[in-house]
Amino acid sequence: MNYEAVIGLEVHVQLRTRTKMFCGCENEFGAAPNTRTCPVCLGLPGALPTPNHAAIHLVALTGLMLGCEIAPRCKFDRKSYFYPDMPKNYQISQYDLPTCRGGGLEIMRESYPKDAQKKVVAGRYIRLVRIHLEEDVAKSFHFETASGIDFNRAGTPLMEIVTMPDLRSPEEAFAFLSTLKLVLLYGGVSDADMEKGQLRCDCNVSVRPVGQEELGTKVEIKNMNSISGVRRALAYEIERQTEMLRGGGRLTQETRRWDEAAGATFAMRGKEMAHDYRYFPEPDLLPVDTAAWLDDVRRRVPELPLARKRRFVEMLKVSDSNAGVLVADCALADWFEKAVKDVTNTQGVANLVVNDLLRELGAAGKGVTESPVAPEALGALVALTDAGRISSSQAKEVFVEMFRTGRAAAEIVTERGLEQVSDAGAIGKLCDEVLEGNAPIVVQIRAGNAKAVGNLVGQVMKLSKGKANPAMVNAVLHRKLGL
Amino acid sequence: MELHEFTVSEAAATVRRREVSSTDLVRALLARMEALEPALGAMLHWDAEAALAEARARDAEPPIGPLHGVPIALKDNLSVKGQFCSCASRILQGYRAPYDATVVEKLRQAGAVLLGRTNMDEFAMGSSTESSVICPTRNPWDFERTPGGSSGGSAAAVAARESFAALGSDTGGSIRQPAAFCGCVGLKPTYGRVSRYGLVAFASSLDQIGPLARDAQDAARILHAISGPDPRDSTSLPDAPPDFVAALGRGIRRLKLGLPREYFSGGMDADVEQAVRAAVRVLEGLGAEAVEISLPHTEHAVAAYYVLATAEASANLARFDGVRYGRRAENPADPLEMYGRTRAEGFGAEVKRRIILGTYVLSSGYHDAYYLHAQKVRTLIRRDFRQAFERCDVLLTPTTPSPAFKLGEKIQDPLQMYLADIFTIAANLAGVCALSLTCGFVEREKKLPVGLQIIGPWMGEETLFRVAGAYEQASAWHKEAPLG
Numbered sequence: 003m004n005y006e007a008v009i010g011l012e013v014h015v016q017l018r019t020r021t022k023m024f025c026g027c028e029n030e031f032g033a034a035p036n037t038r039t040c041p042v043c044l045g046l047p048g049a050l051p052t053p054n055h056a057a058i059h060l061v062a063l064t065g066l067m068l069g070c071e072i073a074p075r076c077k078f079d080r081k082s083y084f085y086p087d088m089p090k091n092y093q094i095s096q097y098d099l100p101t102c103r104g105g106g107l108e109i110m111r112e113s114y115p116k117d118a119q120k121k122v123v124a125g126r127y128i129r130l131v132r133i134h135l136e137e138d139v140a141k142s143f144h145f146e147t148a149s150g151i152d153f154n155r156a157g158t159p160l161m162e163i164v165t166m167p168d169l170r171s172p173e174e175a176f177a178f179l180s181t182l183k184l185v186l187l188y189g190g191v192s193d194a195d196m197e198k199g200q201l202r203c204d205c206n207v208s209v210r211p212v213g214q215e216e217l218g219t220k221v222e223i224k225n226m227n228s229i230s231g232v233r234r235a236l237a238y239e240i241e242r243q244t245e246m247l248r249g250g251g252r253l254t255q256e257t258r259r260w261d262e263a264a265g266a267t268f269a270m271r272g273k274e275m276a277h278d279y280r281y282f283p284e285p286d287l288l289p290v291d292t293a294a295w296l297d298d299v300r301r302r303v304p305e306l307p308l309a310r311k312r313r314f315v316e317m318l319k320v321s322d323s324n325a326g327v328l329v330a331d332c333a334l335a336d337w338f339e340k341a342v343k344d345v346t347n348t349q350g351v352a353n354l355v356v357n358d359l360l361r362e363l364g365a366a367g368k369g370v371t372e373s374p375v376a377p378e379a380l381g382a383l384v385a386l387t388d389a390g391r392i393s394s395s396q397a398k399e400v401f402v403e404m405f406r407t408g409r410a411a412a413e414i415v416t417e418r419g420l421e422q423v424s425d426a427g428a429i430g431k432l433c434d435e436v437l438e439g440n441a442p443i444v445v446q447i448r449a450g451n452a453k454a455v456g457n458l459v460g461q462v463m464k465l466s467k468g469k470a471n472p473a474m475v476n477a478v479l480h481r482k483l484g485l
Numbered sequence: 486m487e488l489h490e491f492t493v494s495e496a497a498a499t500v501r502r503r504e505v506s507s508t509d510l511v512r513a514l515l516a517r518m519e520a521l522e523p524a525l526g527a528m529l530h531w532d533a534e535a536a537l538a539e540a541r542a543r544d545a546e547p548p549i550g551p552l553h554g555v556p557i558a559l560k561d562n563l564s565v566k567g568q569f570c571s572c573a574s575r576i577l578q579g580y581r582a583p584y585d586a587t588v589v590e591k592l593r594q595a596g597a598v599l600l601g602r603t604n605m606d607e608f609a610m611g612s613s614t615e616s617s618v619i620c621p622t623r624n625p626w627d628f629e630r631t632p633g634g635s636s637g638g639s640a641a642a643v644a645a646r647e648s649f650a651a652l653g654s655d656t657g658g659s660i661r662q663p664a665a666f667c668g669c670v671g672l673k674p675t676y677g678r679v680s681r682y683g684l685v686a687f688a689s690s691l692d693q694i695g696p697l698a699r700d701a702q703d704a705a706r707i708l709h710a711i712s713g714p715d716p717r718d719s720t721s722l723p724d725a726p727p728d729f730v731a732a733l734g735r736g737i738r739r740l741k742l743g744l745p746r747e748y749f750s751g752g753m754d755a756d757v758e759q760a761v762r763a764a765v766r767v768l769e770g771l772g773a774e775a776v777e778i779s780l781p782h783t784e785h786a787v788a789a790y791y792v793l794a795t796a797e798a799s800a801n802l803a804r805f806d807g808v809r810y811g812r813r814a815e816n817p818a819d820p821l822e823m824y825g826r827t828r829a830e831g832f833g834a835e836v837k838r839r840i841i842l843g844t845y846v847l848s849s850g851y852h853d854a855y856y857l858h859a860q861k862v863r864t865l866i867r868r869d870f871r872q873a874f875e876r877c878d879v880l881l882t883p884t885t886p887s888p889a890f891k892l893g894e895k896i897q898d899p900l901q902m903y904l905a906d907i908f909t910i911a912a913n914l915a916g917v918c919a920l921s922l923t924c925g926f927v928e929r930e931k932k933l934p935v936g937l938q939i940i941g942p943w944m945g946e947e948t949l950f951r952v953a954g955a956y957e958q959a960s961a962w963h964k965e966a967p968l969g
Contacts, residue, residue, distance in 0.1 A: 047577070048570075084803065084820075090803060282856060287720075288720065
């Protein structure tokens with residue numbers, strides 16, 4: 003019997019705000035332990051939360067980017083459970099009136115793992131259940147004989163995105179997270195780096211015989227710290243569940259922990275150990291009416307990666323694969339748009355960016371924002387080839403020099419004497435010289451072997467040290483040979 | 486007249502005229518405390534040197550506010566930077582607040598001097614101040630009786646003239662009931678009138694800080710000093726405080742006084758009812774008109790309150806876990822054991838009872854039957870008040886069904902203790918303001934004060950002060966003092 007996996011994700015995203023969710027402390031990664039705290043985020047007796055509206059706006063922005071319905075009124079609730087990294091032993095979250103409901107995300111083809119591009123199902127749309135806002139907890143550290151808690155992260159804004167069980171494979175989950183991350187980066191919502199814990203993902207996964215409507219027993223897996231880790235954990239877990247069912251075993255509803263080093267999941271707690279969170283409305287905070295500011299947030303919605311890719315392909319005639327590479331990095335796509343601003347040969351720019359710029363940046367270990375070549379300078383280089391002043395192979399050479407020195411294309415071309423000879427008189431002279439020295443070939447051509455013209459073109463080019471405009475050489479030779 | 490006999494108004498005026506110094510006032514009150522405290526138990530802790538230093542600082546400068554140089558005592562659930570804030574609980578043993586509550590900042594801006602910290606029921610859960618883990622407070626009118634609670638220390642300190650006034654907190658009657666038992670004026674402001682920032686939360690949607698004072702004028706002065714919007718409390722209301730003191734003299738001609746029939750229907754001490762009815766006649770004599778009205782959902786108030794207040798408390802008190810501050814159980818094997826033992830050792834019986842009750846009513850499967858149901862009752866109670874205030878300017882009720890009861894009388898019977906707040910709880914559920922003042926005395930073994938509760942609409946404190954001011958003009962009960 004064949005089995006299929008059914009996967010739903012709960013994605014936690016740290017929001018990029020200046021201050022924490024309910025107090026004025028800085029929301030900053032990497033400060034010395036317990037230096038970004040106050041009575042509110044330490045849960046001291048008598049301290050009260052006040053909402054960070056910038057965080058609420060970022061959640062609404064995310065909802066708008068993902069096509070969600072934004073609640074006209076949202077509210078906060080208390081979610082109770084005891085844990086040393088929870089200062090109040092309740093977390094302020096949103097229960098029955100989340101900021102966003104519904105919506106979804108179309109997975110981009112480029113988001114699939116490189117080795118799984120064959121498995122890509124085009125245009126997969128993953129529906130969302132909801133997006134809500136809560137406060138993050140502190141971070142525990144375990145030493146030999148004691149534990150320590152750093153409360154710098156306590157009370158920082160955390161957004162939770164819950165998907166429908168629409169994903170069907172580890173590769174799809176990988177691709178969904180990659181596309182989602184890109185959307186979050188486009189919106190400036192989060193830096194979304196999973197390794198830094200800015201993006202965290204728990205997976206609900208079950209398997210069922212192909213064709214069966216009813217869902218299998220759900221297992222939650224936690225503790226993955228990269229997108230490829232999510233893929234590996236899911237692959238392991240699907241395999242484990244399938245094997246179990248094939249062997250006639252039964253699965254139990256439970257939470258399992260992914261151990262990256264062991265490459266396996268291990269049971270954490272069963273259904274009977276599940277928390278009763280005892281949600282009730284947070285009496286210290288008033289409900290938030292979104293209508294007052296939603297239009298302002300709507301104006302902040304950027305063009306999303308998929309739409310941008312389509313525009314690059316359709317309007318700028320960029321190849322599908324180049325467009326995919328460009329939009330996968332918002333800064334790179336921005337850079338590209340600046341470079342093509344006054345250029346007609348947008349394909350040429352795309353080729354140079356995707357092949358040459360990325361190669362040089364990679365070698366230099368730099369990001370696109372640190373490129374020594376300005377986008378306008380690259381545009382000028384492509385304009386030189388378009389005007390026929392240098393060939394495209396020369397352009398590649400010139401680009402390397404531009405990247406190395408930061409100098410302008412025209413300057414390098416002049417200095418190296420690379421400029422193409424497009425002067426009809428000079429080219430005519432070179433052609434005459436070659437025709438005189440190659441009488442046997444001329445005879446062959448006249449006898450009908452037109453292909454042999456290529457040989458003559460090559461000789462003219464060689465004679466010009468590669469500077470002659472090849473198209474012109476070809477035309478002059480044809481004319482002179484009466485072809 | 487001795488210095489400790491001053492009202493706040495008198496103390497402020499004499500300091501302003503430089504007839505006495507703030508230091509003199511603090512010394513007089515400290516002497517009073519030294520003499521009475523061993524038996525009374527109204528104060529939990531005070532720092533004589535710190536109070537004197539503050540007083541000297543006030544004496545060395547021109548007046549900075551209307552309470553310049555006037556010492557005021559604070560309930561021990563308010564945060565004062567650097568001071569202990571025990572909430573009369575073992576679990577907060579050794580905890581010093583690292584910040585000031587908003588009311589503390591405001592009192593300081595008004596020039597007041599912080600005198601000391603008053604006793605209370607543990608975490609403000611109780612109606613007799615007997616659940617304080619330190620000691621019970623005694624009623625200054627009869628040491629065999631309780632001062633009420635939970636702000637019993639504040640009420641007893643003011644009545645015994647250990648302090649000119651004090652701040653308390655009121656979640657279901659915790660200012661008004663002890664004010665009635667001790668013969669003070671006690672005010673629970675409209676929910677949101679006074680910032681709760683820095684008040685150790687019992688039930689966040691019900692708690693309000695308010696004054697306990699010798700007379701209505703003092704209460705008005707203190708309310709003016711501590712109220713107003715606060716960006717640190719999202720539930721504080723935007724209204725700036727009006728001139729409450731001016732309202733005192735405005736008279737009550739043609740004011741409509743509602744007498745809710747549900748509050749006068751048996752179960753009440755006959756002497757208390759007589760005193761309250763006499764007070765109504767006095768007010769009618771001053772030009773007001775009394776009408777009978779109905780608050781039909783009154784009988785459900787106590788039940789709804791004990792669901793909602795305990796639900797909120799169960800979350801509010803979850804932070805006392807031994808991880809970050811206060812008491813921690815010694816040598817726990819793991820975090821779970823640390824929580825269990827810290828809380829088992831740190832909380833008293835009444836607090837545990839309420840945490841368990843609150844946890845239960847929020848549990849899955851019970852949430853709708855208890856918590857949700859109680860919220861609906863709360864909505865109905867709020868509507869009762871809205872409708873009542875369409876017909877009346879204020880409502881008049883007894884503050885308590887009986888005068889002060891005896892120490893030990895109800896402490897073993899939680900239900901009887903909960904019913905001591907039967908007349909005060911609805912105002913918290915509705916969020917309206919209410920004031921208790923003395924409207925007579927009854928003779929038991931000793932002479933005991935009786936409280937009249939005046940309930941006003943949302944943000945209707947000025948009307949409360951009009952009625953209280955008019956009544957005090959026409960009566961002398963508030964001038965009576967215990968202990969000679």
